Amino acid sequence: MLMCVAAGLWWSGSITPHIRWGIEDFFLQADVDGNGVLSTSALIELENQTIAPFTITDISMSIPGLRLLPSKDTEDDPAEITVEGNGSRTVVRRIVIADCAAVPREPRPIRFTYRTWLGSGSSEAILDPWQLTGSEGQVPVAWQRGLASLVCNKAVSGEL
Numbered sequence: 001m002l003m004c005v006a007a008g009l010w011w012s013g014s015i016t017p018h019i020r021w022g023i024e025d026f027f028l029q030a031d032v033d034g035n036g037v038l039s040t041s042a043l044i045e046l047e048n049q050t051i052a053p054f055t056i057t058d059i060s061m062s063i064p065g066l067r068l069l070p071s072k073d074t075e076d077d078p079a080e081i082t083v084e085g086n087g088s089r090t091v092v093r094r095i096v097i098a099d100c101a102a103v104p105r106e107p108r109p110i111r112f113t114y115r116t117w118l119g120s121g122s123s124e125a126i127l128d129p130w131q132l133t134g135s136e137g138q139v140p141v142a143w144q145r146g147l148a149s150l151v152c153n154k155a156v157s158g159e160l
Helices: 001-014 143-157
Strands: 019-024 038-048 054-060 065-067 081-083 089-098 109-117 121-126 131-132 137-142
Touching: 038 054, 038 143, 065 143, 081 089, 089 143, 109 131, 131 143, 137 143
Parallel strands: none
Antiparallel strands: 019 038, 038 089, 054 081, 054 109, 065 089, 109 121, 131 137
């Protein structure tokens, strides 16, 4: 009986949320501020694949060459994001590209810290590879390397 209850809570997302997420690369822009800092706004899509709501309390990453800026905790940029059961939300986060060449080629995770009605926890997730077009055709690259390449190339080419 206890096993059935635990399985039901797991499936519902009450213990650990089932999150599908991604960064929309179509809208990536290269922004350079007055101090010469290169950054982009990443649209992060969060989808709740269970019936229980969850709240994302933090999104972070530890990737050389990239820095995810914290939210401003405003209506447009909330610090905590609640996603209803079987719902989705899109949030915008700023990513600073501190060193284009230092961004690793192997996939690196983003950490999500969450809260459900039964408790809190954290989970790491890695995006699927991106496809970059080169002289050899479509080449799969780690998501963070694809993001940095697109933004750095836009900055160098003047596509600001």
